[in-house]
Amino acid sequence: MFRLDPAFEATSTPLVSLPLCDVRLQADARFPWVVLVPRIEGAIELDDLLAADRTHLLDEVLAAGRAVRGLGEALGRPVAKLNVGQLGNVTRQLHVHVVGRRPDDAAWPGPVWGHGAAEAYDGPALARALAAAREALSSGAASR
């Protein structure tokens, strides 16, 4: 049975459940950033997924990109470039990061992973961020 690694609960907040993945908002207000976790027991690498699930994962990575762009707009910092990463060096359960980047962000042009300390969203900002990301996801689905 699939169980989300508790490490994700410490660093992110549930955003939406897509057909394959739990999508979570990374608890770091420095970057519009979501994490996708496929609900596949024991998966660590991409080749642990069946081909059909890999296709779903990529579709959901694109959806996550729309969420991140919507989130960037809502934060007043439109995304200039998406970064997609599947690392798992620390938390092995298969997951994919989708991060919106800008030349004026804290880590540019380096990667965000392991860069400095996360900055928490305050309560109202978190609610706004979740709403903006969900809105971008649902309008993207409607326009397919």
Add this chain to the structure above:
Amino acid sequence: MFRLDPAFEATSTPLVSLPLCDVRLQADARFPWVVLVPRIEGAIELDDLLAADRTHLLDEVLAAGRAVRGLGEALGRPVAKLNVGQLGNVTRQLHVHVVGRRPDDAAWPGPVWGHGAAEAYDGPALARALAAAREALSSGAASR
């Protein structure tokens, strides 16, 4: 018409041409590392690819993972974890990194991108690395 960004020529060596991507060996002996560049003019983000090409790209990312694992074996440093990254903050032309990681490598558990200075392969080591990566790619294709 597609043209490889010259930035890749400075940092990597041609390895093989797959149906969608040019696959290149990153010129950094610290990590078994390949870069895939889809031969699609003007592509920067994943959603610049057609759905069929995205599926090809993911297939080729898996093939690159086999190349990286074969390369790690040949270097006497078997891969413990694959890292896959699509960033493009510095070189915008769409490309995907596939990197073999180990707990004893120079950047573990952080990402490799932007970590320290690349270490060149010497000539014989480069030839061995290219041969090992090509061998892993061709045996993977045969066993499909």
